[in-house]
Amino acid sequence: MEINSLRHLAWPKVSTVLAAALPFLLAFIPAAAFSMSSEERALLDLSVYSVHDKNAGYFDKEQRRAELAHTTDRGLRAVMSRLxxxxxxAASVSIPVISGAEVTPRFYEDRDAWxxxxxxxxxxxxxxxxLAAQQFIAPDKKSGECLISLLxxxxxxxxxxKFDIETSERQTWYQIESSLFAAAFAYSIIRGDIVGHDEEKGRIESWLAKAAKMHLAHPGTDDNTCCNNHFYxxxxxxxxxxxVVDDDALFRVGISAIYSALSDASxxxxLRLEMTRQQYSAKYxxxxxxxxxxxxxxxxxxxYDMYNLKFNGRSLDEVVSFSVASILSPETAAQAANTPNQDTEFLKDKQYFSWLELLSRRPLWRDASEALLSSRRPAYNRSLGGYTTLYYFPAAPAQN
Structure with missing residues (x-):
């Protein structure tokens, strides 16, 4: 189904008058004035948020295994069979360790070198x-133990x-972000499954915490990477x-991003900082x-249900709805960005769709996510959650 034919599924916009006024306001207000600064985030009282279960991960593994055990969905069964x-x-031992000292060419300057x-x-x-996905659906393969050994x-x-922002440069900073959450997501899936290996788990968790805190020590710049998608x-x-390491302070950094985004939302x-990206505003x-x-x-x-949070008069529902609308029709962002003819090339990249699987169980976006994903499943993102269709797509028994 063509995306243009799905525009009726987009979330309604604000009033015409307000929508028309927003680009004018954007043109005269500094971008950083919209969002919460690093210093303002540090002042948030997030003490109510704590880690309660270090094995909880990012989806209910036991419930999902029970669903998959009885599913007749051909797509899900095919994914499991291939895995x-x-x-x-054997292949996992040949991946060279990345020190972080390596310089990575900038994506927008030399894509081949990048x-x-x-x-x-x-x-x-x-x-x-x-490895995490294989352990999840086929524990007899011992892939979880291989993942423990690799990490x-x-x-x-x-x-x-060995990362240093001055010598490793900014693109390496970005690459390490993805690898850190890929490793942590994968580890969260298998940690509770693998009995023993306490010494190895201790080293892994100490390393993840140290790498995270070292990487977070560079806060980004005040008008860009401190506060926009890079911070998220x-x-x-x-x-x-x-x-996974039972560290409330780190967990609260994650929570603070929701507050920061809502402070930035129209x-x-x-997200007004993303609206400064001109023709790429829908993409970002x-x-x-x-x-x-x-x-x-x-x-x-x-x-903690972050969709129930109201902050600065805004909610995550509104942000997600605008984003879904921007996939259905990138021109949705044209007014807010004060830039018509929004880039549509990003719609060819599957990474911009795999996260929609998280919305497939939420009534507000169920129809839109199904329409957008039906021809793109199984959804997979190597760093952002891995096999999202396997973990989230409703798997109730059904004939296809």
Whole structure:
């Protein structure tokens, strides 16, 4: 189904008068004035948020296993069949440890050079995500123990810990973000499954916490990476690592991203810092929301419904709805960005769709997510949650 034919599923916008006024306001107000600064985030009282279960992960594993055991959905059964047949352990030992000192060329300056430099990160992310998924659906393959060995090897060799923003440069900073939450997501799936290995788990958790805190020590710049989608990515690894290592402070960094995003949101859910990206505003609205949605899932597993939070008069519902509308029709963001003819190339990239699987169980977005994902399943993102269709797509017995 063509995306243009799905526009009727988009969430209604704010009043015409307010929508028309927003671009004018954006043109005259500094971008950083919208969102919460690093200093303002530090003043938030988030003491009510704590880690309650370090094995809770980002979805209910036992419930999901029970659902998958009885599903007749052909797509889900095909994913499980393919995963069971893969031989992953032997390949996992050949992935070189990334120190973090390596310089990664900037994505927008030299994409070919970036792809070559980023390949080791991507290989690592694919491997941890696949080992975790295989352990989840086929424990007899012992993939969880292989993942423990892989992460312990990286921990023992201080992966990522030689990163320095001055010498490794900013693109390496971005690459490490993805690898950190990929590793933590994967570890969260298998941690409670694997009995014993306490020494290895201790090293892994100490390493994840150390790497997260080292990486967070660079706060980004006041008008950009401190507060927009880049911060939400850092907040995501902080949230899931905070859970698996039982660190409330890290977990609360993740929670603070929801508050920061709501302080930045306009009445219709547009994230105003993302609206400064001109013709790429729709793309970056969706990109930012992907990470916020996963933080909300991590928080939900600890007992906190971030969709019920109202802050600055805004809610995550509004942000997500604007993002879904921006996928259905990128021109949704044109007024808020004060830039018509929004880029649509991002719609060819599956990473902008896999997170919608999280919405498939929520009535507000069920129809839109189903329409957008039906031709794109199984959804997979090597760093952002791995096999999202396997973990989230409703698996009630049904004939296809």
């Amino acid at each position: 069971k047949k893969r031989e992953l352990c 792809r070559r430099a980023a390949a080791p990160y991507h290989d690592f992310e694919d491997m941890v995500s696949n 312990d090897h990286w921990a023992a060799n201080g992966a990522f810990l 990515r850092r907040a995501l690894y902080a949230a899931i690592i905070g859970v 009445p219709d859910g547009a 609205q969706v990109y930012a929301t992907m990470y916020l949605a996963f933080i909300a899932e991590v928080a939900a597993r600890q007992g």
